[in-house]
Amino acid sequence: MHSYLRTVGFSKVKSRKEMQEIIQDVINTYDEKIAVENHPDGVFVQYSKNYGCDCGITVCGQYDEDNEFHVEYSFPFFRGTGITSQESVVVERHAEKESYAGACDDMRLGVTLIFYLQNPAEYMLEKYKGNMREGQPLTITGLAREGKILFPVQKDKEAVKVERELTKNRNNLIAAARNGDEEAMEDLTMEDMDTYSMISQRIVTDDILTIVDSYFMPYGIECDQYNVLGEILDIMKFKNILTGEEICQMTIESNDMQFDVCINSKDLLGEPAVGRRFKGTIWLQGQLHY
Numbered sequence: 001m002h003s004y005l006r007t008v009g010f011s012k013v014k015s016r017k018e019m020q021e022i023i024q025d026v027i028n029t030y031d032e033k034i035a036v037e038n039h040p041d042g043v044f045v046q047y048s049k050n051y052g053c054d055c056g057i058t059v060c061g062q063y064d065e066d067n068e069f070h071v072e073y074s075f076p077f078f079r080g081t082g083i084t085s086q087e088s089v090v091v092e093r094h095a096e097k098e099s100y101a102g103a104c105d106d107m108r109l110g111v112t113l114i115f116y117l118q119n120p121a122e123y124m125l126e127k128y129k130g131n132m133r134e135g136q137p138l139t140i141t142g143l144a145r146e147g148k149i150l151f152p153v154q155k156d157k158e159a160v161k162v163e164r165e166l167t168k169n170r171n172n173l174i175a176a177a178r179n180g181d182e183e184a185m186e187d188l189t190m191e192d193m194d195t196y197s198m199i200s201q202r203i204v205t206d207d208i209l210t211i212v213d214s215y216f217m218p219y220g221i222e223c224d225q226y227n228v229l230g231e232i233l234d235i236m237k238f239k240n241i242l243t244g245e246e247i248c249q250m251t252i253e254s255n256d257m258q259f260d261v262c263i264n265s266k267d268l269l270g271e272p273a274v275g276r277r278f279k280g281t282i283w284l285q286g287q288l289h290y
Contacts, residue, residue: 007247026057032046042065043063045061047059054079054080055247057077058118075099079118079287085104088134089138108255111218115284118141119288137288144267146269147261147263147269148278149232149277150276212229214277216229228254229277237265248263250278252278
């Protein structure tokens with residue numbers, strides 16, 4: 001059983017039998033089907049069905065010589081909007097099954113972004129055709145099992161403008177440091193020391209979530225899970241067409257990066273509103289556009 005099923009409105013699915021019924025429903029009444037015929041082990045097929053707005057279940061498997069479909073694995077998906085990044089993406093197959101993980105070095109985060117690939121069949125088709133290229137457009141989304149709504153940090157317009165300029169300069173320094181610029185490395189070190197000094201002084205009187213406006217950092221042992229805090233830019237609520245459970249979809253901005261997050265309303269503590277902040281642990285998914 002996938003632990004993120006509840007995120008797309010299947011919190012009451014507890015038994016393997018119930019899960020098999022959903023998988024069969026996806027195969028019989030799919031919204032999207034992608035087949036990879038020149039796969040070495042037989043025809044690989046990806047079935048996807050929406051049970052809400054851009055979210056649902058994907059089932060992947062293979063047809064054997066007798067044209068019988070064997071389910072290899074299934075996972076809940078949530079497809080976001082817009083292009084999150086156009087940095088170079090490295091894709092690698094998972095060891096135990098025909099699923100893929102992607103990695104992207106985004107300057108805005110300062111960490112390597114590792115995500116679960118939503119469209120493995122499409123990636124395989126393009127790979128066999130030899131259409132791989134640098135800077136593939138990427139849309140990142142997050143599925144959250146739990147989350148909290150926090151109040152925003154009060155800022156004036158001038159402070160926001162200065163902060164954006166500082167972020168832009170820092171990204172340029174990181175890019176230069178990666179290319180071996182020693183002066184940029186020294187500037188980044190001095191900047192980190194200044195930040196540490198400022199935090200040490202403010203932590204005595206201020207709450208940590210007042211000092212830290214947003215963050216995006218790895219969480220736990222699994223490499224595609226992250227702890228995020230970001231400002232809510234947009235909200236949409238809808239219901240799972242099969243279970244009737246309410247799902248909340250939010251567009252958030254964290255570390256100057258915009259992406260969509262999906263969560264079951266039952267698992268969200270607080271009332272989401274534009275301008276407030278979302279804090280939670282997400283399973284990161286990514287869709288490569290070809």
